[in-house]
Amino acid sequence: MKIGSVTLPNNLMLAPMAGITDSPFRRMSKAGGAGLVFTEMLSASALARDSRRTTGMLKFADEERPIAAQIFGSELAAVEKSADIIRSMGYDMLNINFGCPAKKIIKSRGGSALLKDLKSYENVIAASVRGSGGKMPVTVKIRPGLTPDDDRTEDYVRAAEAAGAEMIIIHGRFVSQIHSGDVNFAAIARAVAAVKIPVVANGGIVSELTAEEMLSKTGCAGLMIGRGAIGDFGIFRRILYYLENKEKLSAPSREERIAMYKEHARLSAEFHGERGGVIILRKLAAFYLKGLPGAKRTREAINKAESVRAFNDALDGIFEHQWSVDSE
Ligand SMILES: Cc1cc2nc3c(=O)[nH]c(=O)nc-3n(C[C@H](O)[C@H](O)[C@H](O)COP(=O)(O)O)c2cc1C
Known part of the structure; x- marks a missing residue:
């Protein structure tokens, strides 16, 4: 085009x-x-x-x-x-x-x-x-x-x-x-x-x-x-x-979505500075975590994160919900 x-x-x-x-x-x-x-x-x-x-x-x-x-x-x-x-x-x-x-x-x-x-x-x-x-x-x-x-x-x-x-x-x-x-x-x-x-x-x-x-x-x-x-x-x-x-590729897995959110946080911290870059991404959690078991608790943890490391740790928490169905 x-x-x-x-x-x-x-x-x-x-x-x-x-x-x-x-x-x-x-x-x-x-x-x-x-x-x-x-x-x-x-x-x-x-x-x-x-x-x-x-x-x-x-x-x-x-x-x-x-x-x-x-x-x-x-x-x-x-x-x-x-x-x-x-x-x-x-x-x-x-x-x-x-x-x-x-x-x-x-x-x-x-x-x-x-x-x-x-x-x-x-x-x-x-x-x-x-x-x-x-x-x-x-x-x-x-x-x-x-x-x-x-x-x-x-x-x-x-x-x-x-x-x-x-x-x-x-x-x-x-x-x-x-x-x-x-x-x-x-x-x-x-x-x-x-x-x-x-x-x-x-x-x-x-x-x-x-x-x-x-x-x-x-x-x-x-x-x-x-x-x-x-x-x-x-x-x-x-x-x-x-x-x-005319054929569909598969939608991203939970692991791929979490990896994408982490990569976004890394770039955001690089661009805006660590604390600001991580905080700015909190508002996207509902999109990134939509439909995932444990999304609510993970969002709460993300909302406290002020560094890339804390943000990544909060995201990794979602894998603890492997077998549980979210109660949200
Ligand atoms: C949070 C938000 C911010 C937006 N900001 C702008 C903007 O700055 N400029 C603009 O032209 N449209 C803006 N829009 C409209 C979008 O560009 C788009 O036209 C609209 O979301 C419809 O597309 P979608 O159904 O794919 O989301 C905004 C939409 C949303 C949801």
């Missing part, structure tokens, strides 16, 4: 997730087979003000390439400047968030607030294209509309293409649905039909079969996976294998 000048190794992408898709998470996703990874959303205004925290969040490792940075915002000068900063930091691609339903983001006129105002939406894309100086493709992440009664898919995708976007990712749920409920396959299919640039589908892809369903019902050029990848990075490789061979 090609996006502007960037060739991807495959058409499966890791979704941007605030507070989750940091550099260690993205490295784990690449190792699991993702063809493109995204940073979490960053404020264009904060970046343009050169907020050190925000530029710190843009740090990435070479092995994450190809990599896209995602921004949100509506101040055109800030958007243009942040695109320039992102390009100069060596990112392969820029993505603009037009789907975030969070009140704080909407209040700052970013994210899905721009879906209410097509002119500003176009202007933000055009400012990003200017800031990227033709050296980095600009892409957008949108929704079909604010509510099911307000489906404006074709308007959004045509306007994005006309303003210079080179790929459109569509999370097939309306803004009013936040992140749950049915995915509107028909809206994604209409997006695919309305433009020449690649359209990537997102929402509810958690397995080989949901990936196949998304592809067959929408005709999309690529797939983006969010929550399905948390604690299960091999999902990318399994989906790729299934789409090619």
Whole structure:
């Protein structure tokens, strides 16, 4: 798959997730087979003000390439400047968030607030294209509309293409649905039909079969996976294998899941510092340990761990539950 000048190794992408898709998470996703990874959303205004925290969040490792940075915002000068900063930091691609339903983001006129105002939406894309100086493709992440009664898919995708976007990712749920409920396959299919640039589908892809369903019902050029990848990075490789061979690889064993969590903790400690890196991974325990006997007690132990060693010891505790059925 090609996006502007960037060739991807495959058409499966890791979704941007605030507070989750940091550099260690993205490295784990690449190792699991993702063809493109995204940073979490960053404020264009904060970046343009050169907020050190925000530029710190843009740090990435070479092995994450190809990599896209995602921004949100509506101040055109800030958007243009942040695109320039992102390009100069060596990112392969820029993505603009037009789907975030969070009140704080909407209040700052970013994210899905721009879906209410097509002119500003176009202007933000055009400012990003200017800031990227033709050296980095600009892409957008949108929704079909604010509510099911307000489906404006074709308007959004045509306007994005006309303003210079080179790929459109569509999370097939309306803004009013936040992140749950049915995915509107028909809206994604209409997006695919309305433009020449690649359209990537997102929402509810958690397995080989949901990936196949998304592809067959929408005709999309690529797939983006969010929550399905948390604690299960091999999902990318399994989906790729299934789409090619129509045969399933086995899901990771308990031992493999625990080993993956430990490796994630090692990378996280390396990147964020030992204590912070371990603590930040506590919130992913429910994903990593889902359905495993002894998950509850192991989670409690993880929540006390402040070093990689204590974290690993807490995880090893799960093997004591070999024959017991969890009482959760
Ligand atoms: C915790 C969390 C954080 C998210 N943060 C972002 C974000 O920073 N930028 C963005 O475009 N979407 C964000 N999303 C939305 C996801 O990128 C994705 O569109 C959504 O989760 C649907 O995909 P899924 O069903 O595969 O999870 C977030 C979703 C979750 C659950």
